[in-house]
Amino acid sequence: MRLTEQQQAVVQHGQGHARVFAVAGAGKTSTMVARVLHLMAIGTPADRIMILMFNRAAREDFAARLRMLAPAGARLPQVRTFHSIGHRLGQSLMRWGALPARRLIEGEWQRERLARQVLQQLLVDEPAQLALALEEERIEALLQFCDLVKSECLPPARLHERGDYGADTEHFVPAFLEMERQMHEQGVMTYADLLYRPLRALIRDDRVRARIQGRLDHIIVDEYQDINEVQLRLLSMLAGDSASVMAVGDANQCIYEWRGARPDAMNARFSELFGTPADYPLSWTFRHGHAVSLMANHVIRANPGAADQLTLSAPDNPDTQVECDSGGTRLVNVLQSWQAQGRDLKECAVLVRSWSLSVPVQLRLLRENIPFQLGQQDRFVFRLPLVRALAGYLELTRRPELLQDSDHLLLLYSQPSAFVSQERLAPLTAELARTGRWPDQHIVLEGLRPFQRRHLKKRWALLQKLPSMRDQAPAYVLSHVVETLEAEKLLRRAAARRDKGEEDIRLLDVLIEQAGELADDPDAFIALLKDPVINQEQGVLLSTIHGAKGLEWPLVALAGLNEEDFPLYSRENPLTPQALEEERRLFYVGITRARERLLLLSDPPPHRLSRFVEEAAWEDSIKMARAIGSSQEGEPGVRDPSLVNRYLEGIGVENSLRVRAGQKTPAVLSQAGDWQPGEQVRHAVFGEGRIELVEGDRERCVLEVMFHRAGRRRLIASRAPIERVS
Incomplete structure (x- = not known):
């Protein structure tokens, strides 16, 4: 195995903690394998060495390379992921009586079922909020919140306050606490508990902590920049005072902050846990020019x-x-x-x-x-409920008979969210499909708040109008649907995190743009959205x-x-x-x-x-x-x-x-001009439209324009290819 001078320095590192700053494509896996072989060659017992990899695939790849290069018949160190270490440690702690026995919930559907049961208990008196909380994406966000509480080692209220959570997520904190209580009663745990429960047990009991320490001389951790707080603390417990930790990673590639990773894990946080380390750069990339x-x-x-x-x-x-x-x-x-x-x-x-x-x-x-x-x-993307629903709105302009299809109506009432449960929407859409009329006194409407009734009725009026828009361009139809339903507001409210709401809104914009490109063949655009x-x-x-x-x-x-x-x-x-x-x-x-x-x-x-x-x-x-x-x-x-x-x-x-x-070329911005609402403009891509709103001035001037074919758009006036229509 040929190694660079920088790689050799890492391999030859002696005792004590170390950080290896490896750029993308630096051959860090080869370097880590060579480091392990070196430790074995100088007499370090294999069972005193542990290599921690980021996931199972990386673990299997590293173990295969190590087997291929190690001497035949040599006993090899353990190559693990954090979760496999947590599982093994948890089993030992349960045998020692330091942790009560629990069974792992392996199916995601089991966690979802538990979350739904808890939400139905907590929000029984708030049907509108319950309907929103039970939506699939919101359930997923709640479960991610529960995992993040444990990976960040934070009280749930503090995490919720610190996090970028959207409106109508106040139930996350009590839901977490109730789910924890029920899991305790049922004797079950989640994958996040594989690390969280052993760590808490070790923090509580000095004698148990002493029992697991002193077993290792060297711990090598790959992708160190992506590990979270619970992993950092558990690593510190395992290392104790005897093991040298070598952290291998690149803080510039820390891209998992949303699940607990922190870019300072290799910097200040490492020093807090392990003291001053030896630092080694791996600056040469073998990947690109x-x-x-x-x-x-x-x-x-x-x-x-x-x-x-x-x-x-x-x-x-x-x-x-x-x-x-x-x-x-x-x-x-x-x-x-x-x-x-x-x-x-x-x-x-x-x-x-x-x-x-x-x-x-x-x-x-x-x-x-x-x-x-x-x-x-x-x-x-095309299997997302929101995209399927938008295709369904367009399809209604081509096929009016879909107003008699209860399943189709249920899809259109489900996205964007109407904040009404599927259990209520299903009989309502069945009634609409059967009668073709809005049922002001239907039993399904009982118990709904006035704003929910108004929204449901407004959506029905929109659906009835769509068949008359057959000759309109798809982009215009979608823009009309988005504007009538105030879809952006609904998506922001429905999103458990603000960035998720913005991504959904961007998805609307992208689909409208793409509809504009296929304006001459609406059936082809609908087929592209619908066909798997x-x-x-x-x-x-x-x-x-x-x-x-x-x-x-x-x-x-x-x-x-x-x-x-x-x-x-x-x-x-x-x-x-x-x-x-x-x-x-x-x-x-x-x-x-x-x-x-x-x-x-x-x-x-x-x-x-x-x-x-x-x-x-x-x-x-x-x-x-x-x-x-x-x-x-x-x-x-x-x-x-x-x-x-x-x-x-x-x-x-x-x-x-x-x-x-070199000579810096200043950015030259064209004058925004004295744009006024009501003016007719022509855009190089979107065609003609009317200015509806003007915000800011000069280079900060933003125009909101309703185009005849491309629908509503927000444009930076100084950069958009637009001109007035005289």
Whole structure:
């Protein structure tokens, strides 16, 4: 096994705690295997070494590599995940009488059933809130909250106060407490308890803690930046005073804050738990070329707390080609060209920040007959209830007889949420389908609040009107549905977390935009939304960046690189400094998945290119990669000469190539003009429309325009391709 000097330094580390700062593609798994083999070679017993991996797949891969390289017949150390350690520790504590025995709830449906039972008890006198609380997404959010209480080691009230939870989630805290009480009575526990219960037992009892300590000399922890508080504390308990902890990871790739990870886990928090460690950099990446490394260095530098460590591309790496474009046509052309060169589509991945941003990509690939597969089939956007309902609203304009279909009406009453239980909606929609009239005195309406009755009746009026809109463009119909139902307000209220509400609203916008592209064939658009798509294993992979963590592909396209989409924010959900840093780390992870080719894709105007693309200095990075590859001499001009010169020194070419400060080109903004509500305008993409609202002035001027074909849009006046219609 050939190792770099930096990797050898890690392998040869002696006693004491250590941190290994490994950039993306730095060969950390090979380094950790070599470290374990070294410890065994110098006489450390295998049972005194433990390797902790982030998940089961990583554990199996590491164990296989270790078996392959270890001497034949050698006894090997244990390679585990935190949950497997927690399970084993819990079994020991139960045998010792330090923990009461409990049975693990393995089926998610069992947890959901328990949550529903508890909610029905807690909210029995609040039917509207109960109906909302029992919706599938809200149940999922409640269970995530329960897990986060245990992974963060926080009282539930404090977590709820600190977290970004939406309206109507006040029941989360009492629901957590009641679920805990019932699980105690039933003698059951969840996966989160595999770590949480042993930790609490160890904190309570010094004698039990002493019993589990002193058994290990070395603990190596992979993906350390992604472990949460309960894992950190349990690790500290296991290490005690005898074991040396080696933390291996990259704080710049901490992208799981929403489930308890913290970017300071490898920094201040490590020192709090283990004291001052020895630090080792793994700065050389063996994955991609200079352009991507320079982009990664530029973009992450904008995070105030980022480590001052550069990613350096090794000499034999691919010369990664980078380009930035707008719209889906370029993606199609690149994929078709890839195939024409004899390459496999399985080598390609399209990554997005959230699944809603994959909608334009999926529709474009479907229309072009390019096969694709989804990283998470259960997150297939077109199977989401909201998307199925929007397709159902459109379908009603083409097929009026669906007003007599109770199942179809139930779908349309379910999304966006009417905050009425399915048990009440089912008999109501059956009555509507049977009679075709609104039943003012129906028994189903008894007990509903006035606002619920008004909303249900208003939705029925909308459904009756839709068949008359057959000749309207799909985008206009969807905009009318969204406006009539005040869908954005409903989605924000229905979301357990504010960012989830914003993602759902963005999904509405994306579908309306896509409907505008297929305005001439509404039936085809409806069919695209309704027809299920089967994963094609030989196709392009579509995944979120979160799902792509730890993976790499020859060709990577990042799609949906629009400001307000990535980073995600809105006027109602502004961007905090902490959220911006996490979004930036997510972008950093996304671009560093590419080996040979990286394609950065935004959507056409009125969308604005994500700030992260500019922060990454992609044009300077391409320029410098070419200069390095051609052994060019001289002083090219770049935006950040200090960073680039440090990079040149890092790769050893500073004597032949230096850079200077380039001329900064100020952003020139066109004048917003004295726009007035009521004015008729023409947009280069959306056609003609009428201004309904004007906010701000000059470069901050935002127009709300109702377009005849594309529906309601919010535009930045100084950047939108619009003109007045005289």
